[in-house]
Amino acid sequence: MKTIPLHDRVLLKRLEEEQEVKKGGIIIPDTAKEKPQEAEVIEVGKGRVSEDGKVVPLDVKKGDKVLIGKFSGTEVMIGDVEHIIVREEEILAKIT
Numbered sequence: 001m002k003t004i005p006l007h008d009r010v011l012l013k014r015l016e017e018e019q020e021v022k023k024g025g026i027i028i029p030d031t032a033k034e035k036p037q038e039a040e041v042i043e044v045g046k047g048r049v050s051e052d053g054k055v056v057p058l059d060v061k062k063g064d065k066v067l068i069g070k071f072s073g074t075e076v077m078i079g080d081v082e083h084i085i086v087r088e089e090e091i092l093a094k095i096t
Contacts, residue, residue: 003078008048008088010060012039012068013081037067038095042083058088065095 005011015038041064047057060066073086 002043003083004043005045005085007045008058009045009085010041010058010088010091011043012066012073012084012086013042014039014084015065037070037092039066039068039084040064041066048088060088060091060094067092067095 003011041060041062043062044058044060047055050056068084068086068091072090073084075082075084077083
């Protein structure tokens with residue numbers, strides 16, 4: 001199943017951080033960690049529609065690495081993989 005976001009929305013997959021181990025071998029569970037702010041662009045919409053009806057293309061493209069806010073977007077399950085859908089304006093920066 002292919003999922004294509006509409007208009008200025010972007011489908012992202014959070015990049016997993018390495019498992020963190022503290023001194024003494026204690027592993028911090030995923031539920032206690034903050035969600036990573038780095039994500040990979042999976043799909044993008046066609047673009048934002050301006051007031052005069054023209055489509056303004058997005059600045060990000062499939063495969064880009066980006067930074068997003070901790071609580072940005074809407075989490076969705078596609079298959080058995082968790083993704084997040086955000087508006088382009090919620091993307092803070094591209095990582096090069």
